[in-house]
Amino acid sequence: MLWIKAFHIVFIASWFAGLFYLPRIFVNLAQIPADVPADSQKERERLLLMARKLLKFTTLLAVPALVSGLWLWLGYGIGRGPGNGWLHAKLLVVLLAVGYHHVCARVLRKFSENRNTRSHVWFRWFNEVPVFLLTAAAILVVVKPF
Numbered sequence: 001m002l003w004i005k006a007f008h009i010v011f012i013a014s015w016f017a018g019l020f021y022l023p024r025i026f027v028n029l030a031q032i033p034a035d036v037p038a039d040s041q042k043e044r045e046r047l048l049l050m051a052r053k054l055l056k057f058t059t060l061l062a063v064p065a066l067v068s069g070l071w072l073w074l075g076y077g078i079g080r081g082p083g084n085g086w087l088h089a090k091l092l093v094v095l096l097a098v099g100y101h102h103v104c105a106r107v108l109r110k111f112s113e114n115r116n117t118r119s120h121v122w123f124r125w126f127n128e129v130p131v132f133l134l135t136a137a138a139i140l141v142v143v144k145p146f
Helices: 002-030 038-076 085-112 120-126 129-143
Strands: none
Touching (some): 002 038, 002 085, 002 129, 038 085, 085 129
């Protein structure tokens, strides 16, 4: 079980590293206007390529993170029984993280199609969401407040 926990932590940390950085690329993309000179267009294409590769890599890391979490929960019974309300809250945080991941994929698609309507300031705030999700998950797992 300890091996599964260790790998779960590594995959979660890696997945969230991607969720921290991908919206940062969106901030940079939002600062480049759609009708830009050729040299800025190259920068935009480079940022889009980086974002696509990062999204693919982050998705690949999310899968074992989620599978190892399910393995710990269902296979080893972590969080079962009375006094384990923290796990239900953590599962909600996980669902929110998966949803955020999907929103990032939609945002990237909009940037790729030149349909983004949000400002770089909006993306700076959007970039903070995974920080709160990871903080909430860590507190729920370690402190187990309920």
